[in-house]
Amino acid sequence: xxxxxxTGTAAAPAHRTRGALAxxxxxxxxxxxxxxxxxxxxxxxxxxxIAPADPLRLDVANKLQGISLAHWAGTDQLxxxxxxxxxxxxxxxxxxxxxxxxxxxAIGLVLGMIAGYGPRWLxxxxxxxxxxxxxxxxxxxxxAVITVTGPGVATLILVIVTVSIPGYARLIRAQTLTMRNADxxxxxxxxxxxxxxxxxxxxxxxxxxxxxxxxxMDVPVVIMLEAGLSxxxxxxxxxxxxxxxxxxxxxxxxxQQPLLVIASGLPLVLATVGFTFxxxxxxxxxxxxxxxxxx
Amino acid sequence: MLTYAIKRVGxxxxxxxxxxxxxxxxxxxxxxxxxxxxxxxxATPALKAELIARMGLDRPVPVxxxxxxxxxxxxxxxxxxxxxxxxxxxxxEVFPNTLFLGAMALGWAAALGVALGCxxxxxxxxxxxxxxxxxxxxxxAVPPFVIALYxxxxxxxxxGWLPAIGAGTPGDPVSQFRAVLLPxxxxxxxxxxxxxxxxxxxxxxxxxxxxxxxxxxxxxxxxRIVGRYALRVAIIxxxxxxxxxxxxxxxxAVFVETVFSRPGIGMLIVSAVAKRNYPVVMGTVLFxxxxxxxxxxxADLLIARLDPRVRDAFRG
Numbered sequence: 001x002x003x004x005x006x007t008g009t010a011a012a013p014a015h016r017t018r019g020a021l022a023x024x025x026x027x028x029x030x031x032x033x034x035x036x037x038x039x040x041x042x043x044x045x046x047x048x049x050i051a052p053a054d055p056l057r058l059d060v061a062n063k064l065q066g067i068s069l070a071h072w073a074g075t076d077q078l079x080x081x082x083x084x085x086x087x088x089x090x091x092x093x094x095x096x097x098x099x100x101x102x103x104x105x106a107i108g109l110v111l112g113m114i115a116g117y118g119p120r121w122l123x124x125x126x127x128x129x130x131x132x133x134x135x136x137x138x139x140x141x142x143x144a145v146i147t148v149t150g151p152g153v154a155t156l157i158l159v160i161v162t163v164s165i166p167g168y169a170r171l172i173r174a175q176t177l178t179m180r181n182a183d184x185x186x187x188x189x190x191x192x193x194x195x196x197x198x199x200x201x202x203x204x205x206x207x208x209x210x211x212x213x214x215x216x217m218d219v220p221v222v223i224m225l226e227a228g229l230s231x232x233x234x235x236x237x238x239x240x241x242x243x244x245x246x247x248x249x250x251x252x253x254x255x256q257q258p259l260l261v262i263a264s265g266l267p268l269v270l271a272t273v274g275f276t277f278x279x280x281x282x283x284x285x286x287x288x289x290x291x292x293x294x295x
Numbered sequence: 296m297l298t299y300a301i302k303r304v305g306x307x308x309x310x311x312x313x314x315x316x317x318x319x320x321x322x323x324x325x326x327x328x329x330x331x332x333x334x335x336x337x338a339t340p341a342l343k344a345e346l347i348a349r350m351g352l353d354r355p356v357p358v359x360x361x362x363x364x365x366x367x368x369x370x371x372x373x374x375x376x377x378x379x380x381x382x383x384x385x386x387x388e389v390f391p392n393t394l395f396l397g398a399m400a401l402g403w404a405a406a407l408g409v410a411l412g413c414x415x416x417x418x419x420x421x422x423x424x425x426x427x428x429x430x431x432x433x434x435x436a437v438p439p440f441v442i443a444l445y446x447x448x449x450x451x452x453x454x455g456w457l458p459a460i461g462a463g464t465p466g467d468p469v470s471q472f473r474a475v476l477l478p479x480x481x482x483x484x485x486x487x488x489x490x491x492x493x494x495x496x497x498x499x500x501x502x503x504x505x506x507x508x509x510x511x512x513x514x515x516x517x518x519r520i521v522g523r524y525a526l527r528v529a530i531i532x533x534x535x536x537x538x539x540x541x542x543x544x545x546x547x548a549v550f551v552e553t554v555f556s557r558p559g560i561g562m563l564i565v566s567a568v569a570k571r572n573y574p575v576v577m578g579t580v581l582f583x584x585x586x587x588x589x590x591x592x593x594a595d596l597l598i599a600r601l602d603p604r605v606r607d608a609f610r611g
Contacts, residue, residue: 029429131306132313137587139546140580143568147576148321224438228550231440232565247444251554258448265441276436 023285030281036274040267043087044094053081055088055241064257073263076246077253082260085241086267092242093271097222100157104164105215109208111165112172113199117180123173130166138163142229151234160222167218168211175207213286217279220272227268243268299599307592314584318577319363346376372578377570382578385563390582392462393552393559395471397544399479401537404486409533411487412494413521419499427491434488440550443481447554450477460556478555482547486540493536498529531601538594542587 024030043050052072059079066074073082115126133141142159149155179185188198229235230244231251238245243264250261347353354362366373372382415427451459463471501507502525510520549561556562560579567575 029432128309128313132310132317135310135588135591136314136580136584137542137546139549140564140583143549143564144318144321144576144580147568147571147573220436227438228440231550232553232568234565234568247441251444251447254448254452258452261444261448265444268441269437272438273433273436276432280432 021285024281027281027284029277030285033274033277033279033281036270037278040090040271040274041094044090047087047091051081051084051087053084055080055084056239057081064253064260066257066259074257074259076249076260082246082263085246086243086264089241089243089246089264090267090271092236092240093223093226093268096153096156096160096226096236097219100160100222101164101215101218103157104161105168105211107161108165108168109172109204109211112169113176113203113207115169116173116176117195117199117203126169127173130169133163134166134170136163138225139228142225143234146229146234151229151237153236156226156229156235160225164218164222168214171211171214172207175210176203179203179206209286213279213283216282217276220275220279223268223272223275296599300596303592303595303599307588311585311588315364315367315581316360318581319360349374367581372581373574375575376572382575383582385575386560386579386582389558389563390560392557393545393548393561396475396478396482396548396552396557396559397541399475400483400544400547401486401540402483403479404483405490405533405537408487408490409494409526409530411491412498413526415491415495416498416502416525417517417521419495427495431488431491434484435492437484439481439485439547440554442484443478443551443554446477446481462557462559474555474557478548478551478557481551481554482544485547486544489536489540490533493533494526494529497532498525501525501528504528531598534594534601535598538591541590545583545587 024034057080059075061079062071062075063077063079064075065071065079068074071081071083073086076082076085111126115123115130141163145159145162146155149158185198185202188202226235227242227244227247230242231248233245233248235244236242246264247261247268250258250264254261363373370383372386374381375385411427411431415424418424447459450457457477458470458474461474463469463474465471498521507520507525510524515524545560548559549565551557552559552561553565560583564576564579567573567579
């Protein structure tokens, strides 16, 4: 749904950002989210230095251990240190979710502006494509692609990017449509500015705001998807640690050692909850109008 | 209304055809031929030739596409590479299980979600409203398959109260009900959060309407106003979300069925993907997409019937 357009975005960005950050800090939910996300990013970045052991080193003699001083979160069915694998798993989750949402956002931005600003027939065709892709249940599409290409990180990112583009493109398209006849765009066109100049210099700064918020709210969804597909052994391939394939390892040894499932689920829950809280906080702080529009 | 219905159904059919075409194109886009893809490392030239002949892969591509479309429209979704059983029969065999799971999940989620949303409106602006808000967001944020695993660990393995695997004995409603409880709990929890938020938001919009003010002027109690007069209007957006929600419930079912080894569409497709049994994968995806489009279109038509503003919006 096209919402009213905020023309103040370009006017005073620094002031707005500071105000928004202050609002975010006052909001308990958003602040909790920000702290969880910051912790998650720190762990992911510092993985090589803070992981107590090599996440791939086997020690079958000490398999499925409980909590101990040597292994704070126990060991898995091959005796690998669970805590170290969780820390490296954070890196995997962060890398995949950020690169996939970033890429999808960028492509969605371009396609959305083309659909919204280009000729009507192209718009109709693109909207049909967007609607077709988004009418597929995400997992069904993912499974269809993985059948053909085989599992792996590259396939995972390809799938996530493909299914995410339509949502972003439609958002940008709606924003672009409401802007295309705004006075300053018409003025620019009358003065003979090229389409590229209009889109990049004038349209882009005005339509990109809501996209950033939606992207931040989609990161937890992508983290879930990565973990889910890795759980089905269709995402990150073992022995590379991912929270999803660790959950699967825990599932298979659930009766001998429930600790592995519980420990592997916890960071996943904290990360998705953290990103969701942060996204909610950001949305309320940056753009209170979306609060009504998105519901 | 009729124009709207025709347009809406037409759009659904066009989308379904686009999806069918894309599904089929997918197989030809990747390097290597479909036969060796399906047979994997076990492919011998003889086996391959036999499969190619059986699946009609030796015919020209346009003929193949035509055959695929024609047989799909007749309800023939192709044959399992290994067991040679019709894909459609396999789907229909397990689909009731998935449908039952989805209905149970959506059922308890809708009941609790709408109730929580109403409570938040009755106590709007208070601490209870705030806590319910945080609870809803948390429910949305937690991945359903982690809940499934934790529920499995606690209620099936540790406490042993409920079965850990399967869908219950066929023909025994009690065992089927016991088997569906944990999976339905895991899938539904996200939707409790969504619906509570949605009902609260659309209810708050309705609370400012004239008929609510009139009801209040007549001195009706707040609970009665919320439950009887506001909910009736506020429930309309919920129907739309429930329909879309069915798609996401089917997606969660893929994981949750795998966790509980519960026969269903999810288990069928996951094991087919692992074996690269692509006729089963394509057939199941197509079936689920068609089903999903059917649900969403039906919901849109229902909403248009309930709310004339939607019909007008579609025109513009």
